[in-house]
Amino acid sequence: MNYIGTRGFNEHRTFSGALLDGLAPDGGLYVPQTWPTPDFDLKSASAGGYGDLTVKLLNLFGVNVLGDHAVKAAAQRTEDAFLRNGEVPLTKLDDNLWLLELYHGPTHAFKDMAMQMMAPLTDAALAQRGKKLTLVTATSGDTGAAAVRAFAGSEHVKLVVFHPLGRVSPVQRLQMTTVQADNVLNVGVEGDFDDCQRIVKALLSEPVLKQQGLISSVNSINWGRLLGQVPYYLAAAAHSGADKPEFVVPTGNFGDAFAGWVARKIGGNVGHLHAAVNRNDALNQAINNGKYVRRQATETASVSMDVQAPSNFERLVYEASGRDADVTRTLFNDFAATGDVTLPADLQAALKAEVSASTVSEETTKATIKLAYEKYGQVICPHTAVALAAALERRSDAPQIVLSTAHPAKFPAFVTEALGFEPKAPDAITDLYGLTETLTEMPADVAAAVTTVRSFIEWID
Ligand SMILES: N[C@@H](CCOP(=O)(O)O)C(=O)O
Numbered sequence: 001m002n003y004i005g006t007r008g009f010n011e012h013r014t015f016s017g018a019l020l021d022g023l024a025p026d027g028g029l030y031v032p033q034t035w036p037t038p039d040f041d042l043k044s045a046s047a048g049g050y051g052d053l054t055v056k057l058l059n060l061f062g063v064n065v066l067g068d069h070a071v072k073a074a075a076q077r078t079e080d081a082f083l084r085n086g087e088v089p090l091t092k093l094d095d096n097l098w099l100l101e102l103y104h105g106p107t108h109a110f111k112d113m114a115m116q117m118m119a120p121l122t123d124a125a126l127a128q129r130g131k132k133l134t135l136v137t138a139t140s141g142d143t144g145a146a147a148v149r150a151f152a153g154s155e156h157v158k159l160v161v162f163h164p165l166g167r168v169s170p171v172q173r174l175q176m177t178t179v180q181a182d183n184v185l186n187v188g189v190e191g192d193f194d195d196c197q198r199i200v201k202a203l204l205s206e207p208v209l210k211q212q213g214l215i216s217s218v219n220s221i222n223w224g225r226l227l228g229q230v231p232y233y234l235a236a237a238a239h240s241g242a243d244k245p246e247f248v249v250p251t252g253n254f255g256d257a258f259a260g261w262v263a264r265k266i267g268g269n270v271g272h273l274h275a276a277v278n279r280n281d282a283l284n285q286a287i288n289n290g291k292y293v294r295r296q297a298t299e300t301a302s303v304s305m306d307v308q309a310p311s312n313f314e315r316l317v318y319e320a321s322g323r324d325a326d327v328t329r330t331l332f333n334d335f336a337a338t339g340d341v342t343l344p345a346d347l348q349a350a351l352k353a354e355v356s357a358s359t360v361s362e363e364t365t366k367a368t369i370k371l372a373y374e375k376y377g378q379v380i381c382p383h384t385a386v387a388l389a390a391a392l393e394r395r396s397d398a399p400q401i402v403l404s405t406a407h408p409a410k411f412p413a414f415v416t417e418a419l420g421f422e423p424k425a426p427d428a429i430t431d432l433y434g435l436t437e438t439l440t441e442m443p444a445d446v447a448a449a450v451t452t453v454r455s456f457i458e459w460i461d
Pocket residue numbers: 138139140141142143144218219220221252253255256304305311
C-alpha cells in the first residue's frame with residue numbers, strides 16, 4: 001500500500017513516509033494510491049474485539065511496514081481509549097437512534113483514539129530511521145490536549161501545539177498547559193484556529209525547519225491520524241445491529257467525517273454521512289450552495305468546531321472529482337490565494353452525493369442539550385448537541401448514530417446555562433484546576449512561528 005497526494009504528488013510514500021511527512025511536499029494531503037479491498041468481513045469485523053479490528057484495518061492500509069509489534073501496541077492503546085467499562089460505548093436513545101460516546105479516553109475527547117495510536121506508530125517509524133521528529137499541531141481545543149497527553153515525555157519527539165488564544169475552553173487549555181514536559185511547547189496564537197492551521201501547513205514546508213530535521217503534524221491532515229478514526233465507525237455500526245446506519249458527525253476540520261467516508265469506501269456497513277456544523281459553516285455553504293468562502297471564525301459554544309477552512313474538505317474534493325489532482329490543486333490554490341471560490345456545478349453535485357451538511361444555531365444547540373437530558377436522560381457537550389440537533393431534524397425511519405465527541409465537563413459554562421446544573425466532571429478534569437500553566441504567546445504570523453519553533457527544537461539531529 002502506497003500513498004499519493006491530492007494535488008498530484010506521485011512519488012508513492014509508504015505509510016511510514018506519509019506519517020512522517022504530514023503533508024505531501026506540494027501541499028496536498030496524502031491518500032491511498034488505490035482504496036484497498038478487505039479480505040475480511042467488515043460487518044462482523046469487530047467480533048474479535050476493537051483491538052483486533054484495528055490491527056486488521058491498520059494492516060490493510062500498510063501500517064505493517066512498521067512491524068507487528070508497533071501495530072499491536074497502537075491497536076491496544078486505541079482500544080483502551082475507546083471502550084467504556086470494556087464495552088463499545090454505544091448508548092441507545094430511541095428506536096433507531098444511538099449516541100456513540102467517543103470520550104472515555106485520557107483527555108475525554110474523540111481525538112484520544114487516534115492520538116494514542118499515533119504515539120507508538122511514530123516511535124516505531126523514528127526507530128526504523130534512527131531519527132528525531134518535530135510535530136507541529138493546530139488545535140481548537142481537543143486535538144492539542146490529546147496530542148500533549150500522547151506525546152509528553154517522548155524521547156524522540158518535540159511537540160509544538162498552536163491554539164487560538166482565549167478561544168478554547170478553560171478545561172481544554174488547562175489540559176494542554178498544565179502538562180509540564182520538556183518536549184512540549186504550548187503556543188497561544190492571536191488569531192483563530194484557521195490561522196493556527198495555516199501556520200502549521202506553512203511550517204511543514206518551511207526550508208529552514210526542514211533542514212533541521214523531520215517535521216510533521218498530528219492534525220487530521222496526517223493520514224495516520226485520520227486512519228485511527230476509521231475503526232469506531234465499523235465497530236459502532238456492527239454493535240448497533242442496524243443495516244447501513246446513517247452517521248451524523250459534529251464537524252470542524254472534517255477529519256472525523258472523512259474517516260466515516262473511508263469506512264464506507266472500503267465496504268463498511270456505513271450508510272449516509274451527515275456533517276453538522278455550527279455557525280462557522282463554510283463547509284455547509286460549499287456543499288449546499290457551491291461557494292467555498294473563508295471568513296473569520298466566530299466564537300461558539302462548540303468551540304472545537306470553530307473552523308472556516310476545513311482541511312479534509314480537500315480529500316473529499318479529490319475523491320468527488322474522480323481523483324482529479326488538477327481540479328483539486330487549482331481549487332485549493334485559488335482558495336488559499338483569494339479565500340473565495342465557486343465550485344463547478346458538477347463537482348458540487350458530486351460532493352452532495354457523498355456527504356450532506358447542515359448548520360445548527362447556538363440557540364438550537366442549547367435547546368438540544370436540554371432536550372437530550374429531559375427526553376433521553378443524557379448530559380451532552382455542545383458539539384454532540386450540534387450533531388444531535390441535525391440528526392433530529394433529519395429523522396426518518398433510517399437508523400442513525402450520532403457521534404458524541406467530548407465529555408460535557410470540558411464545557412461546563414454552556415452546559416450549565418442549558419441545564420441549570422453543572423455536568424459531573426471526572427477526576428482527570430477537576431484535578432486540573434489550580435495547576436501551574438506554561439504558555440508562550442505569539443501573533444498569527446508564520447515568521448514568528450518559525451522563530452518560536454526553531455528556538456525550541458535545537459536538539460534535532
Ligand atoms: N477540532 C479540532 C481541530 C483540529 O482538528 P484535527 O482533526 O485536524 O486535528 C481540535 O479540537 O483541535
